[in-house]
Amino acid sequence: MLADSWLIARKDLQVEIRSRIIINQIAPYTLLIMVLFGFALDANTQTLRDTAPGLYWVAILLVALLAIQRGVQIEDADAARDRMLLTPVSSSSIFLGKSLALFVQLLVLEVLLFFVMMVLFDTSVEDPLLVCLSAFVATVGIATSGTLYGVIASGVGVRETLLPILLLPVLAPVAIGATRTFGDAFGRVNADGWAWFGLLVVFAVVYTVLGMFSYGQLLEEE
Amino acid sequence: MLADSWLIARKDLQVEIRSRIIINQIAPYTLLIMVLFGFALDANTQTLRDTAPGLYWVAILLVALLAIQRGVQIEDADAARDRMLLTPVSSSSIFLGKSLALFVQLLVLEVLLFFVMMVLFDTSVEDPLLVCLSAFVATVGIATSGTLYGVIASGVGVRETLLPILLLPVLAPVAIGATRTFGDAFGRVNADGWAWFGLLVVFAVVYTVLGMFSYGQLLEEE
Amino acid sequence: MTVAIDLREVVVLLSHFPALTGATLRVSQGEIVLLQGPNGAGKSTLLRLCAGLLPIKEGTAKILGQDLGENRRRVRPDIGLLGHKTGLYEDLTVEENIAFWASMTRANSQEITDAIEVMGLGGRLRDVLARQLSAGQRRRTAFAALLVQRPPIWLLDEPHAALDSEGRSLVNELIKNAAAAGATVLLVSHAAKELSALTGRVVTLAGGRVTSDSGGNGSEVNGVS
Amino acid sequence: MTVAIDLREVVVLLSHFPALTGATLRVSQGEIVLLQGPNGAGKSTLLRLCAGLLPIKEGTAKILGQDLGENRRRVRPDIGLLGHKTGLYEDLTVEENIAFWASMTRANSQEITDAIEVMGLGGRLRDVLARQLSAGQRRRTAFAALLVQRPPIWLLDEPHAALDSEGRSLVNELIKNAAAAGATVLLVSHAAKELSALTGRVVTLAGGRVTSDSGGNGSEVNGVS
Amino acid sequence: MITTVGPFNATSSRSTRFLGLCLLLGIPALILFAFIFSPEDDSMEDAVRLLYIHVPVAIFSYIAFGVTAVGSICYLWKRSRWWDTTAHASAEIGVMFCGLTLVTGSIWGRPTWNTWWEWGDVRLVTTLVMFLMFIGYLALRQVPASPEARAKRAAIVGIIGTINIPIVNRSVEWWENSTLHQQSSLTDGNLENLTLFTWFLGTLVIGITYLWLLIHRFRVGWLETEEERLGYGAAIEERQAEAHGLDVGSTGIPEEGENE
């Protein structure tokens, strides 16, 4: 099963690398979002520094939406999804594979954006372990729930706009939790970072399990 | 020429109304973006009130990206763009038609989002005329430049992600200008709203003219 | 002989429209059947139904003895479907596409090389992106991805579409070989003549049901004109 | 007789690949020409070139006397192109699609009604969304949108694709009428037999150039194989 | 809508008319008690009267979403149209009630907290998230897909959405220091008698409203699917006949069907 997942993830990553969309397009987009925030907040350095974790995760969510849509679109463009159903590969494998590819892409973007934030918003990290772990777990949550909702929102010409409204409320706990852990790790707020980290772990586990069991049901086209 | 534009705009709006995407999906999405900002700025009401104009226009830009992509996608899905080239309709008409449809959609969304902002961010308007005029002109600018860049970023499977990075920097003047006029109209900052309004007018005029003359060139596929 | 496909009075709705209105069809294992009928008759729908991709509203459908009404998934790995759309990834090359589908269906690299050669996709084309293929080259790639799968049931929607005459006789050859090796083949075509060398059994669909069948348990016998 | 299409040693690059490598072809006004050749020969590229949709790298191309090298746009309103893709809007109905293209090409409502009737899209189908059509119904809709345009030059890429036999004879009929009314028609097909009743002139493309021409100023004469 | 198909030939029946009658009496009574008989609050003064609508609609939005979840689970289990229709109907009313909670809360917040909205307040924000999630649910139900696929997707989204209920409910305790909002004031037992009674009356009236709306909405939904179900019988015949029309026409199909 894991071998199949890996094949599917590798295919998705191969498509991404080939079209160089992440490097050439999504990465600059994340940058732009941060800059836009800078404008919107009117360059008040203190405000920026305080709200950096929140803005970081909002930017990541917006970017994740793009990446998820790409992932769905790759399968939809020429009915590859149907073709995939006609193979012995289990739907849990497909789910894990698509999630894994999304996870890797998001992680790359997060690392990039993190350095941008460090420079632009002048943040400093006090607890690197918490930052790494929480980013890792939050990304697992985003990738699994995103893959699940990507297929829920797919189908006849509705994808681009239905996905955000279904997924963003679901990701609200991740956004809040990751913002708090980052805030704690940056020494900005007195939140209990590790408690919020627990929330992220629960979220990731719940959606991984949920996805593995219900993805197959949802893949059916009609 | 204007009659042709109207036919094209009507077709786009018809498609939108048919798929009910604006009401069911894009409108809630704008709401969600505002909510996300609320999270990210972590409940500091004063900050929110001060930055409301900026956040409003960032949200509108992000939503405009979606609407532009829809507009391009409608033409690309089954090569209708090529078909359009093989008619006696001038490319300026196509440009005006697509822009008009985008304009109408954005205006509807702006009105909706405006009321949401009034309530959620607790803003009050001191100069309604400036608000209406600047929103109108800014929307013309976004619609025309969006239509123009939408076609630049279309083509070989790159649309969703290429557009934001091309368009957002272009729209930076609109974002700043409209934020300032709103800030002035809300009595929040001491900017000279009407001067910024002038900038918006210039932007709108420049992109309308630019679009009418260069759109035809850009429509060519290869 | 074993019955591979057994449809009885199947009704299928596609967003409320009855695309199949009580289709009955039996195909034995190893048989080649040609489906024809006017546009909108329900031929493509019938193929997708047999692939276990559509829910059944009424009637029963059994594929290789498995009831689709109970479980549509179990039979799917045994199905090779070539529809109007081809299931290729635009940003992968011909070879990468075929290799991916081969890995999904547990084929080995020798089979990949063979399929590429057979379909005439060797040489330059091997490394061309799917988005840069001509219509016929695309169909060939899709066919190669089907070949590596070697499924017991082949469902081909207009297998000759976009192929040149050499490609057409090649496909005919491959279908014949597959059937000889025991595969069951359901073909949809509007150019019955070109495929008539393959089979004597022509089934006509109209209005979502089978209206005539020149073989099997058919109501009348018709040669291919 | 006036020359409608005049290509001389045309070279066209599609993302660096020479899809046409020096194609030469002359077609008189009112003539019907059948293009054939193996997959990837460059037939679709040739049609898109004649429609003024592709830039010319070398050689000259004149359509209705207008040089495409100078201005590719002027000739476009005179072109009716039916490619592998059909140019329909998925969320509009059959009638809305046809009416939209009719309004773009200044056709009146009578012509719309006629085209719908002729292509057999009356009744229920008129109000069906394009996304819910079968493959053949889609092609019929696209053909109807072409009919309302009544262009002087018809470029048809596999006009028989996905059509049932009634649709095929209908399309043949329409092509014959158009040519009789003075339109120039360039057809691409792999099933030359079915279209051979329309014309005696069959041009074969291979490797991006014309290798044989059974009529016109052809280098050799070839029957339809 | 009022057709003679299916088990119900209209969306009203004796029991719903009875419920409607109760509402006809209950609503004026509630208005009387809420605005005239019940006393002002010491600190909130007249604004307290919003309690009688705000709290019941909040509670019944929980119940409505809960019913959606139950309906969704039963749908996935039994695959019956009945449960799917129930889930959908309840979600629609739940969204309405949840929207009312937000609106009445905001109106209440203006005089008491001096703001329409407070981002730092967990209950407000979690309520908004729940509201949006079910807006998404309703949007998903509009998607043009087959009824089965749509029902399946909606069921999963509906179940996930229900996770919000305990969060909204417990939020004021879990994050005590980040809320302006009232904690459970009822369990404290510090409400005056008449206030308590009026509150109960409000809950009862809203409860009946919920039931009444649910039954009607369910029946409308049922009639819609029923129409589809019966409609397709007719559609099948029409389509089969269409095939015959084609057979005699010039389809060019050599074989002529002789059946039926």
Ligand code: HEM
């Ligand atoms: C937009 C603003 C508001 C929202 C979204 C909101 C939401 C809610 C919700 C969801 C509940 C049900 C809680 C539960 O039982 O689990 C509730 C109950 C209640 N709300 Fe609000 N509320 C808002 C504003 C206010 C205001 C301004 C007040 C009064 C100052 C208020 C007073 C109450 C009271 C007294 C209860 C009953 C608490 C209990 O017994 O548990 N609310 N509200």
Ligand SMILES: Nc1ncnc2c1ncn2[C@@H]1O[C@H](COP(=O)(O)OP(=O)(O)OP(=O)(O)O)[C@@H](O)[C@H]1O
């Ligand atoms: N998604 C859909 N929703 C509603 N109706 C549909 C849908 N897809 C197809 N149909 C209808 O179902 C009928 C059968 O379609 P199908 O694609 O099976 O026809 P077909 O026999 O393959 O025709 P063709 O020869 O044109 O390919 C058609 O009348 C079509 O309009």
Ligand SMILES: Nc1ncnc2c1ncn2[C@@H]1O[C@H](COP(=O)(O)OP(=O)(O)OP(=O)(O)O)[C@@H](O)[C@H]1O
């Ligand atoms: N966008 C592109 N980029 C690069 N090469 C391309 C592109 N499109 C087509 N080609 C190549 O150009 C050649 C000619 O393609 P064309 O579509 O004209 O062939 P065709 O004669 O229509 O073939 P078919 O019979 O398969 O439709 C093919 O070899 C194809 O690989």
Ligand SMILES: [Mg+2]
């Ligand atoms: Mg078909």
Ligand SMILES: [Mg+2]
């Ligand atoms: Mg071609």
